Amino acid sequence: MTEFWKSNAMYWCDVCKCWLNDTKAARLNHERGAGHQAKLEKKLYDMTKKAERDARAKEVNEIAMHKIEAAAKKQYEEDKKAAAAAAAAEAGQWTWDKGSGYYYNETHRWYYDPKTQWYYGGEPAPAWSQTPPLPASALFGTAPHTGGPVPLGHGPGTAPDPSGSGAAAAAPPGVFEKKTVTRAVVVPKHPASDIGGYQAPKTGRVGGGMGAGIVLEEPSAGEKRKREEAAAVKAAGAKAAAGKGGKAATISKEEAEALARREAARQRVAQRTAAGFGYL
Numbered sequence: 081m082t083e084f085w086k087s088n089a090m091y092w093c094d095v096c097k098c099w100l101n102d103t104k105a106a107r108l109n110h111e112r113g114a115g116h117q118a119k120l121e122k123k124l125y126d127m128t129k130k131a132e133r134d135a136r137a138k139e140v141n142e143i144a145m146h147k148i149e150a151a152a153k154k155q156y157e158e159d160k161k162a163a164a165a166a167a168a169a170e171a172g173q174w175t176w177d178k179g180s181g182y183y184y185n186e187t188h189r190w191y192y193d194p195k196t197q198w199y200y201g202g203e204p205a206p207a208w209s210q211t212p213p214l215p216a217s218a219l220f221g222t223a224p225h226t227g228g229p230v231p232l233g234h235g236p237g238t239a240p241d242p243s244g245s246g247a248a249a250a251a252p253p254g255v256f257e258k259k260t261v262t263r264a265v266v267v268p269k270h271p272a273s274d275i276g277g278y279q280a281p282k283t284g285r286v287g288g289g290m291g292a293g294i295v296l297e298e299p300s301a302g303e304k305r306k307r308e309e310a311a312a313v314k315a316a317g318a319k320a321a322a323g324k325g326g327k328a329a330t331i332s333k334e335e336a337e338a339l340a341r342r343e344a345a346r347q348r349v350a351q352r353t354a355a356g357f358g359y360l
């Protein structure tokens with residue numbers, strides 16, 4: 081007889097990284113040992129130290145991140161201010177010129193007539209224009225203006241009216257515009273509705289494989305015809321069986337019987353399928 085060697089169950093001490101017999105006595109003995117105790121103590125100590133170190137590192141990190149964020153924010157604000165100042169410098173300012181009765185933009189050297197809302201300027205040969213070659217920020221209404229009358233539609237802060245008519249002025253302050261807001265409400269969907277687990281179909285064909293199955297409600301014209309044909313075949317089969325080969329039957333007795341059997345089998349399958357789907 082061959083003898084098979086079978087190893088004892090062993091236990092791995094994760095603290096000492098060593099194997100020992102997996103018996104209660106051996107484990108207790110090992111865990112009471114001075115070596116294991118010392119290593120366990122050191123391990124716990126290291127874990128505490130590590131947690132402390134991690135916490136401190138995290139704190140330092142957070143402080144550094146806050147400092148960086150604050151610096152970035154400060155820089156961003158400064159950049160924004162500088163950009164706004166640059167834009168303002170580029171746009172210039174429309175100042176009322178009493179002598180001519182027009183606004184004058186010194187930066188671009190163009191005039192603006194608030195009555196007609198036309199601009200007058202241009203370097204070699206100055207001319208009147210409704211679309212002056214000025215940057216959009218420098219147009220009257222966008223760029224600030226001081227002194228003089230304020231034309232309709234060019235209130236402080238409003239963009240210049242592109243149509244030029246000024247009829248579409250903003251509502252006067254204190255009057256709220258009434259708006260109709262339509263809100264689309266999403267009706268929660270049943271979680272199983274996509275896979276048909278929510279409501280089985282009420283129309284159509286159930287278990288239609290291999291020509292079997294049942295038709296729920298409203299059968300199509302083709303289905304109706306098929307069923308009528310099947311009934312006719314059945315009747316013919318019965319007639320042939322009763323007539324015992326008499327008369328001019330278009331199909332033989334064996335064929336009619338086979339057809340009848342097939343039809344019966346089909347009906348059984350349909351019944352079973354419908355029952356399986358819970359329709360009967």
Ligand SMILES: [Zn+2]
Nearest residue numbers: 093095096116
């Ligand atoms: Zn150990």
